[in-house]
Amino acid sequence: MDSYLIAMVTLAAIYAMMAISLNLSWGLAGMVNLGLAGFISIGAYASGLLTTVLGWPVPLAILAAMIIGLVSGVALTYVTLRLRDDYLAIVTLGFAEVIRLAIVNELWLTHGSDGISGIPGIVAREYGYGFELGTLALALAAVALCYWLADRVRTSPYGRNLRAIRDDPEGTAVAGKNVTLIKVKTFGLSTAIAALAGAFYAHYTSFISPEIFQPLLTMYVFLALTMGGTGNNRGAMLGAFLLIFVLEASRFIAPSLPQFSAVQHAAIREMLVAVLFILTLLYRPQGISPETRHR
Amino acid sequence: MIETILQLAANGIMSGAVLAVAAIGFTMMFAVLRFPNFSLAGHMAGGAYAGWIANTMFGLPLPLALLCGFLVAGGIGVASDFIVLRPLRRAAPITLAIASVAISLFIENALRFGFGNDLRSFDLPLARDWVIGWLRLGPQQVQNAGLAIVAMLILFVIFTFTQTGRAMRATADNAGLAAVKGIDTEKITRLVSFLGMGLAGAAGVLLGADTSIEPLLGLKVILSVFAAAVLGGLGSIPGAVLGAFAIGIVEEASQIVVPATYKGAVGFVAILLVLSFRPSGFLGRRQT
Amino acid sequence: MVLIVRDLVAGYGAADEILKGVSLSVGAGEIVSIIGPNGAGKSTCLKVIAGLLAPRRGSVTFKGHEIAGLPARRTAALGLAYVAQENNVFPSLSIQENLAIGGYLNPSTRRRRSDEIMGQFPLLRERRRDAARALSGGQRQTLAVAMALMSEPALLVLDEPSAGLSPVAAETLFETIVAIKAAGVSVLMIEQNALDALAISDRAYILVLGQNRQDGPAADLANDPEIRTIFLGG
Ligand SMILES: Nc1ncnc2c1ncn2[C@@H]1O[C@H](COP(=O)(O)OP(=O)(O)OP(=O)(O)O)[C@@H](O)[C@H]1O
Ligand SMILES: [Mg+2]
Numbered sequence: 078m079d080s081y082l083i084a085m086v087t088l089a090a091i092y093a094m095m096a097i098s099l100n101l102s103w104g105l106a107g108m109v110n111l112g113l114a115g116f117i118s119i120g121a122y123a124s125g126l127l128t129t130v131l132g133w134p135v136p137l138a139i140l141a142a143m144i145i146g147l148v149s150g151v152a153l154t155y156v157t158l159r160l161r162d163d164y165l166a167i168v169t170l171g172f173a174e175v176i177r178l179a180i181v182n183e184l185w186l187t188h189g190s191d192g193i194s195g196i197p198g199i200v201a202r203e204y205g206y207g208f209e210l211g212t213l214a215l216a217l218a219a220v221a222l223c224y225w226l227a228d229r230v231r232t233s234p235y236g237r238n239l240r241a242i243r244d245d246p247e248g249t250a251v252a253g254k255n256v257t258l259i260k261v262k263t264f265g266l267s268t269a270i271a272a273l274a275g276a277f278y279a280h281y282t283s284f285i286s287p288e289i290f291q292p293l294l295t296m297y298v299f300l301a302l303t304m305g306g307t308g309n310n311r312g313a314m315l316g317a318f319l320l321i322f323v324l325e326a327s328r329f330i331a332p333s334l335p336q337f338s339a340v341q342h343a344a345i346r347e348m349l350v351a352v353l354f355i356l357t358l359l360y361r362p363q364g365i366s367p368e369t370r371h372r
Numbered sequence: 373m374i375e376t377i378l379q380l381a382a383n384g385i386m387s388g389a390v391l392a393v394a395a396i397g398f399t400m401m402f403a404v405l406r407f408p409n410f411s412l413a414g415h416m417a418g419g420a421y422a423g424w425i426a427n428t429m430f431g432l433p434l435p436l437a438l439l440c441g442f443l444v445a446g447g448i449g450v451a452s453d454f455i456v457l458r459p460l461r462r463a464a465p466i467t468l469a470i471a472s473v474a475i476s477l478f479i480e481n482a483l484r485f486g487f488g489n490d491l492r493s494f495d496l497p498l499a500r501d502w503v504i505g506w507l508r509l510g511p512q513q514v515q516n517a518g519l520a521i522v523a524m525l526i527l528f529v530i531f532t533f534t535q536t537g538r539a540m541r542a543t544a545d546n547a548g549l550a551a552v553k554g555i556d557t558e559k560i561t562r563l564v565s566f567l568g569m570g571l572a573g574a575a576g577v578l579l580g581a582d583t584s585i586e587p588l589l590g591l592k593v594i595l596s597v598f599a600a601a602v603l604g605g606l607g608s609i610p611g612a613v614l615g616a617f618a619i620g621i622v623e624e625a626s627q628i629v630v631p632a633t634y635k636g637a638v639g640f641v642a643i644l645l646v647l648s649f650r651p652s653g654f655l656g657r658r659q660t
Numbered sequence: 661m662v663l664i665v666r667d668l669v670a671g672y673g674a675a676d677e678i679l680k681g682v683s684l685s686v687g688a689g690e691i692v693s694i695i696g697p698n699g700a701g702k703s704t705c706l707k708v709i710a711g712l713l714a715p716r717r718g719s720v721t722f723k724g725h726e727i728a729g730l731p732a733r734r735t736a737a738l739g740l741a742y743v744a745q746e747n748n749v750f751p752s753l754s755i756q757e758n759l760a761i762g763g764y765l766n767p768s769t770r771r772r773r774s775d776e777i778m779g780q781f782p783l784l785r786e787r788r789r790d791a792a793r794a795l796s797g798g799q800r801q802t803l804a805v806a807m808a809l810m811s812e813p814a815l816l817v818l819d820e821p822s823a824g825l826s827p828v829a830a831e832t833l834f835e836t837i838v839a840i841k842a843a844g845v846s847v848l849m850i851e852q853n854a855l856d857a858l859a860i861s862d863r864a865y866i867l868v869l870g871q872n873r874q875d876g877p878a879a880d881l882a883n884d885p886e887i888r889t890i891f892l893g894g
Contacts, residue, residue, distance in 0.1 A: 109466045111410075111473070156648055162466050163408045163606075164647060167598050170410070171640035174595055182633045292591070296477060299470055337485075344485035351478035355456050358471050362463070535760065535767065538753065542761045545750040552710060552744070554736040554765035554811070 083209045087281060089321040090216035094274035095298045096305065096313035097223045101267035104308040104368070105231055107243030108154070108264055109166045113271055113298055115173030118290035120146050120272025121279040122180065122187060125196045128280075135199050139276045146272025151265040158257050173292065180287045192286025199280045212281055219277060220314065223270050227310045230263065239263060293347065297324075300354045306364030315366055323353065375506040380624040386513045388600075388620025389520035390578045391593070395600035395612040396527065397571030403544035403607035404564045407465035411452060411472040412572045412597065413590030414479030419445030419573015420580040420589050421483055428495045437494070438519055438577045445573020446566040448479065453565040458558075476590070483587040491584040516578045523574055524613065527567075531609070540564055544607065592636070596623065599639030603646050605656020614654055618642075661685045662815050662846045663709070663740075668718035668728075670708050676716060678704045680870040684848075686815060691837065691847045693857040693878065695891060696867035702850045703745065705867070706819050709848070710742035711735040723814060737765055741813035745820045748804035751793035755784050755803060758792050762807030769812070777806050780839075798829030805836060809845075816840060818849035822856070834860050854891055858882040866891060 095117060102108045110116075120142040127138035153172055157165045180187045187193065200211030230236050242256055279285045297320060305316020327349060331342045357364070394416060401409050423441030426432045432440070452475045460468055499511040531537040543550040543560045551557050575597075576589060600619045604611020623638045630637075646653060663686040671678040678701045686692045694702050707713040709720055711732035720728040727735050732742070750758050759777060763770035778785035781802055787795070792803060801821055808816055821837070822830035830853065838860050841847055851857030858864055861878035866887065874887065881887055 103466075107466075109469070111470075156644055160647060160651055162464075163402075163469060164602070164651075166410075166466060166469050167408055167602065168640075168643060168647065171595050171598070171643055175637045175640045178634060178636050182631065292473075293477070296473060299473075338488075340488050341485050344481040347481040348478050348485070351474045351481070354474040355471060355478075358463075358467065358474075359456070359459055362467070535764070538757050538760055539764065541753060541757075542750045545752050546747055548712065548732075549744070549747060549750065550761070551732045552712070552736060552742055553761050553807070554733045555761070556733060 080206075080209060083213050085321055085325060087209075087213045087216050089318045090213070090220045091274050091277050091281065092298065092301055092317035092320055093220045093314040094223050094270055094277065096301045096317045097220070097227050097310055098267045098270035098274065099298050099302050100307065100310055100313040101227050101230065101270065102264050104302060104313070105227075105236060105243065106239045106260060106263045107162065108260060109162055110169045110264075110267070111166050111292075111295060112153075112169035112171070112173035112176075114290045114292060114294040115169075115176040116146050116150060116268045116271035117275035117278070117294065118173075118176055118180065118285075118287070119149055120275030121285045121290070122193070122275075123272065124276035125193045125279040125285050126186065128197050129193060129195060135197055135280060139199075139273065139280070142272045142276040143269045146275075147265045147269035150268025150271075151261055153268075154261050154264040158260055170292070173290075173295065177287050177290065180290075187287075190287055192284055192288075193279075194284045196279050196283045196285065198283065199277075202283070216277055216281070219273065223273070224310055224314065226266070227270075227313075230266070231310060235259065296350070296354070300350060300357070302364075303354065303357050303362070304364055306366040306368060307362075308368030309364070309366055312364050312366035312368070316364065319365070323350070376628070377625070379507060380627065381621055382507055382509060383513070384621030384624035385617060386509075386517040386620070387582075387624065388617035389517040389524075390575055390582070391596055391600055391620055392613045392616035393520045393523055393571050393578065394575035394593070394597045395604070395616045396524065396609055397568040397575070398597055399601040399604070399607055399609060399612040400540070400544070400571075401564055401568035402601070403609075404540065404547070404561055405457070405468070407468040407472070408598070408606075409472045409568070410469060410594070411475035411479065412569070413588075413594040414476035415445045415449055415452075415569040415572040416576035416579070416590030416593070417483055417585070417587055418448050418479050418576070419570070420576030420585040421487060422573065423577030424492055424494060424580060424585055428492075431495075434494070434496065434515065434577075434581055435519060437581075438523075438574050441573040441577035442570040443573075445576065446570030449565045449569025449572075450562055452479075452569075453562065457565075480587045480591070487587070489586060491586050492580075493584045494581045496581060513582060516582055520575075520578055523571070527571075527609075536563070595636055595639040595643075596620075599642045602643050603653055605653025608653065608655045611653055611655035661687050662690075662723060663848065664719075664721040665705070665709065666719045666721075668705065668708060668715050668720070670704060670713055670715040670718075672704075672713075678870055679708070679715070681718070682867065682870065682872060684865050684872070684875070686846050686848045687862075688846055689841060689844055690862045691841050691849070691860055693854075693861040693864040694848070694850045694867055695854045695857065695864060696873070697891075700867045701870040702867055703819055704870075706742065706817055706848075706850065709735075710740065710817060712742075736811065739811070739814040740817065741808035741811050741815070742817040743804045743808050743819065743821065745823055749792040749795075749800055749807065752791055754789050754791055755795075756788040758803055758807055759784070759788075759810055762810030765811055770810070773810050773812065777809060781806055798825045798833070801825060801829075801833060802836070805833070805840075809840065813845060815846045815848065818847065820850050820852055822851065822853055830856065855882065 102110045123142035123145045124138040127133040127141055128135055157168050181189050198208050199215055200208045202208050238259055301316035301320040302313050304319050306312025327346045330345050398412050419441035422444035423437040426440035427437040456471055456475055460471055501508045501510055539555045540560055543557050547557050596619050600615035601612045603615030603618055623635050626638045665684045668679050668682045682705055696702055708715045711730050714729040722738055722740055759774050763773055822833055858878040864878045864881050865875040866873040
């Protein structure tokens with residue numbers, strides 16, 4: 078397989094994990110997470126630092142990253158649970174910003190905006206093509222695992238409660254059920270998966286910096302999920318591949334508009350992403366592969 | 373020590389006044405449209421650039437530049453509402469919130485396309501700090517705070533003494549009932565978008581006059597603005613003003629204990645604390 | 661006739677036939693009551709008349725204008741004032757401001773009307789600076805009716821105005837409604853308190869399961885033994 082293709086599919090797989098994460102919290106439970114990039118960066122930095130500074134083996138570091146992601150997700154929802162969705166939107170957005178501030182400012186730990194480089198691969202980088210293929214295989218396996226987990230959540234009686242909570246926030250439909258616990262668990266699982274995606278990203282690219290985890294990243298994941306089909310895990314994966322396709326296709330902007338600067342090319346690309354997002358919300362809000370309603 | 377505290381309080385009040393202008397915009401739109409409009413950040417930047425152009429290219433003084441920022445940001449607000457949000461009026465609040473993030477992304481990048489990422493500053497007369505006792509006040513900050521307070525007074529008059537102002541508050545209270553009383557709620561919504569985003573733009577100009585402007589100017593302070601609104605109770609205008617002064621002061625005071633680089637985190641902590649202990653905010657009555 | 665409703669079919673979303681062909685009319689200066697069991701569709705019928713719900717079929721003619729499907733603010737502009745059962749005042753606005761919004765469509769006469777109405781309801785004048793949320797249930801209902809009168813309507817449409825009021829407050833409210841009629845305004849109202857409603861009404865309609873069951877002069881219905889047993893509690 079062509080290296081370029083492998084790279085794109087690997088990246089798409091990482092985005093697919095992010096989209097599944099978002100689908101769990103937002104698509105299934107109706108809990109919006111505008112701080113997704115924050116949880117992704119937590120996973121990336123946790124795994125990156127544990128391997129480079131403490132020399133932990135990669136699998137163990139990834140596991141630890143997921144646990145940290147889970148704990149931070151649970152801690153955050155705990156405060157906002159009794160509140161309306163719009164507060165959760167504000168709080169999660171703020172959370173990501175605080176994480177970003179911490180990464181930029183705690184130079185002793187994170188090297189600030191210089192970032193962390195030399196993060197080991199999940200498969201040793203020395204293997205070259207083997208590293209590429211191996212990472213791809215592992216990323217796909219991780220997506221499969223996330224999908225399996227998320228879909229079990231979706232189709233279980235537990236998932237039915239989740240949707241009941243989402244569709245009836247007043248909570249009358251699930252009277253008697255422990256709504257709080259259900260929500261905390263789901264959000265925790267979702268942030269653990271976001272952290273896993275971040276860790277994968279770190280070990281795949283070997284370099285992370287706060288630049289990478291801007292709010293724009295959260296936007297990309299929302300776009301992927303919305304295009305694919307909110308509420309549908311398969312739609313989430315489909316959307317991730319679509320997103321990579323869109324982002325890659327937008328590379329052709331630069332050569333076709335040579336009169337503009339690099340900054341302007343980047344601006345055009347992000348404007349296109351914004352427009353695509355808005356068009357999707359206006360004309361195809363259910364996405365390409367809409368959620369099928371379970372009883 | 374006491375000098376430092378007084379100095380920080382004075383600085384906090386001045387920056388709080390500017391924050392208040394944006395927080396009023398945010399909270400009044402929330403009251404009528406019922407979703408947190410994140411594109412406030414983009415509109416702040418849009419207004420800031422409009423004011424900057426008026427000031428540096430047309431040589432207008434700050435109050436007029438402020439007016440330009442208000443009008444342009446209000447215009448963009450009405451346009452973005454008409455094109456993107458109006459068709460989504462019946463969608464869930466969160467869908468609207470996310471659409472508003474996309475609007476902000478668009479505006480910020482349109483500015484980046486036109487002006488690049490460079491910091492730009494207003495062309496304002498430099499003046500030495502005023503020293504009153506041990507208090508040092510920057511004339512520019514004082515002027516900004518003064519303009520912010522004038523803007524708030526004008527708004528207060530509109531809301532309390534005009535029938536249109538009453539109609540806006542009535543629509544915020546109960547849009548269905550407002551329609552039954554003959555109010556064109558869609559028109560009111562448009563007006564609220566204009567005023568709300570206009571205020572965001574005016575706040576953008578004031579922030580820019582204080583330091584400098586860049587496409588992400590709004591994004592940098594949006595957390596403080598949200599914190600002010602949440603602190604005061606989402607949807608409450610007097611609450612937003614109080615909340616803004618509180619956040620302004622606490623942000624300045626926080627510099628005693630944490631590095632100034634963490635100023636942006638203060639708003640977040642304030643939000644968490646308020647939501648934990650008094651979710652409806654200082655003056656909010658609405659059940660959460 | 662001020663209001664003529666013909667063969668109205670209306671509902672909500674999937675339940676799109678709550679009303680299955682309702683007809684009624686209100687003449688000039690008349691008080692007309694709608695009575696019927698819970699869930700009969702009485703409130704739904706008033707919402708269609710007020711313009712809050714578009715009917716699937718049928719017509720609503722008000723002062724000669726076809727108003728079925730017109731938005732609420734247009735029917736209001738034609739002189740139809742609707743008072744919902746709940747949430748019928750603006751809680752954070754003062755009483756004075758509530759009245760001002762009640763007269764939103766008549767800016768030229770607003771001040772005069774406001775004075776007249778506060779003369780008619782001294783309580784509202786006394787508390788004119790208080791926020792409406794501070795009023796008791798009966799006071800709030802009075803304010804809601806007063807707001808409706810601010811627009812000098814030809815027809816006042818009331819959904820269970822006495823619900824939740826003490827007997828004394830309900831009594832006062834009915835007296836107010838009679839006074840409104842005396843001033844030449846037609847009234848269409850729903851009442852749970854059927855006997856009291858019939859006592860002040862000229863005519864009444866009985867609605868069951870979204871259909872007309874019976875209608876006629878209020879006095880006749882009040883004395884009909886069958887109706888007394890089924891709807892009027894003996
Ligand atoms: N907004 C709505 N959406 C869906 N169904 C509704 C709605 N409002 C009312 N209904 C249904 O329509 C039917 C008629 O309701 P309506 O309120 O018109 O009855 P009513 O005669 O006024 O009863 P009541 O005496 O209880 O006020 C009921 O079965 C009710 O459940
Ligand atoms: Mg009813």
